[in-house]
Amino acid sequence: MRFYRALFVATTLAVTAPIMPANAMQPPAAMQPPAQSEFLPVEDIPPGEQIPAFTMLGAAYGFVWVALLGYVWSIARRLQKVESELADLESRSK
């Protein structure tokens, strides 16, 4: 019987041990922030969690300009190469 009582106490301690320090670390109710009952306005979100709109806008416009300029340049280069090759072939065939 003493063995079973010791086993019960040991099991209870083993199960509750990880919980007890966590409970002990809880701040008193008065120190806890009040429960949130509504959505936070965008301006109240901490700066670290805010997404800068200007960065997103700048990235979008920057990407469009770079991609379009790059594509215009790529077509001009390819067209120049093919037309010089064509001129060379036509002069050879004459």
Add this chain to the structure above:
Amino acid sequence: MSKLNPLFIGLSGVMLGVAPWVINAAPYESTMGLVQKVFYFHFPAAILFLVAALICGVASALFLFGKKPRADGWAIAAAELGLVFGSLTLVTGPLWARKAWGVWWVWDPRLTSSLLLWMIFSACLLLRRYGGPGADKLGAGMALFGMANVPFIYVSVNVWRTLHPQTSVVPTLPTDMGIPLWFCFAAFTMLFVALLNLRARLEHQRARVEALYLAEDEA
């Protein structure tokens, strides 16, 4: 038409350079604020992405069923422009969504079918480049599937529940938001027309070079 290409490119370049000032003058959208201004570049790119798919599909049908070899050049040009304008749409959209929706991407019908169309264009061009003999007909067949996807992409926001705004947004825009939108749309369209022309010319010149090499080999 070829004389108009430099004019269109120059004019669209100037308009896209001026666009930030025109867009800056537009009022802020009440819920999204500054980031909504991505819309003035996102919408024209997205519409021209769909227009490229339609041109590519029609040209491919003419090549496959009308036996018009020159139409193949237009199909390749439209596929490449579809890839470029599709990339603009699929990059600017998530940059806007991250701020407005809190996520970069959602697997809703509009976004998923747009990505599918972009992948069809990519597959078409890869097939044309590395597919070997017969790849031109296979690529044209794929382009028809791409064109079939266009009405689905357009109406998807009205049929299914989605985070993406519906098609009724643009016709109901207030004038001071409509002016910068159509200004940017005109700039994008002029650039699109000029680039399509130049890219098709590149493909037609390539065909001439190939024909001359073949004639040289036979001689």
